[in-house]
Amino acid sequence: MIDMLKSEERAIFSLRALYRKYGYLPFKMSKFEEYELYIRNKDFLVSDRIITFNDTNGKLLALKPDVTLSIIKQGEDEAGVKQKVYYNENVYRVSDSTQHYKEIMQAGLECVGDIDLYDIYEVLSLAAQSLELISDKFLLEISHLGIVSSILDEVCDDEVFRKQAILYIAEKNAHDLAALCRNHGIADTGIAKLTALITTYGERSHVIAALDGICTTPEARGALDELKALSTLLDQTDYGDRVIFDFSVVNDMSYYNGIVFKGFLDGICDGILAGGQYDKMMRRMGRRAGAIGFALYLDLLEQLHSSSEGYDVDVLLLYDQSTSLQTLNSTVNQLISEGKRVSAQKAAPQKLRYRQCVDIRKETASC
Secondary structure (H helix, E strand, O other): OOOHOHHHHHHHHHHHHHHHHHEEOOOOOEEEEEEEHHOOOOOOOOOOOOOOEOOOOOOOEEEOOOHHHHHHHOOOOOOOOOEEEEEEEEEEEEOOOOOOOEEEEEEEEEEOOOHHHOOOOOOOHHHHHHHHHOOOOOOEEEEEEHHHHHHHHOOOOOOHHHHHHHHHHOOOOOOHHHHHHHOOOOOOHHHHHHHHHHOEEEOOOHHHHHHHOOOHHHHHHHHHHHHHHHHHHHOHHHHHHEEEEEEOOOOOOOOEEEEEEEEEEEOOOOOEEEEEEEEEHHHHHOOOOOEEEEEEEHHHHHHHHHOOOOOOOOEEOOOOOOOHHHHHHHHHHHHHHHHOOOOEOOOOOOOEEEEEEOOOOOOOOOO
């Protein structure tokens, strides 16, 4: 039965079981929220282009472009307690490829409350395991905004410089970053520290060794100690070799802090998973607690499906009016019992991709 489901639907079943093992509970929400919630926090969203409509009382509502904001809004702070929830919801955003609105199937989890280093590790572990459930050919890239922010503060306190430097770090553009630094009169030692954030990435122990030389402030050393502790825990997993450090993963520092990360699958050109700590977002919404979570963009699994299989069905089964219903039914059932996906048709659809054609028509030419 589960083999008949679409790849994103199969993923949801597997992810749900995984998250429940770690005590995460399901979170459900309406398809829409008050527009004000999103417009107040539009910089936190992937896109600020939101579908809106008027409720019967005249209040402006929006089809949800995000789930995290609703989880923050509905939660409460309680000392020593963590709200651990998972979800699979459709969100509504503008597609990067078509520039039209698209309904996107999204799954993810959030750990909100009195979080500590173990919770951060657990979320990173679940992110890696989520990717592995879909494909063992995955990569999880982790960064620490505490290190990036500390080094930026150390070399220059100009806000315009910071914003442009962060863009160059995200692009791994060491040349233009160095030029920007020189234009702001930054010394060579400062330039070396910032460009090291671009050139130092990959295997975790190698990155930690390189960071030891550039993390000199107490804030940077504290962030590095967190990375060391997380790396030690990741070394004890079966997937540790597929988790790397990469400081080009830089989320909006107005909302995010600490650990941020992205996940990739072989065969999909875009990042399929994104997450991080968003304590600053919590403060902006009047919450005192910490938070970390991630989202999986399951619509991208269509790329994985098409690149790995190349077929819509295994068998195109052709029949005509003279074919008995018994023969047609038994042939379909026999093929399905062999684990094949079958499309019974009177003629071959132009765009249907199939591995094999089986023709049970009596009076027409074969496939």
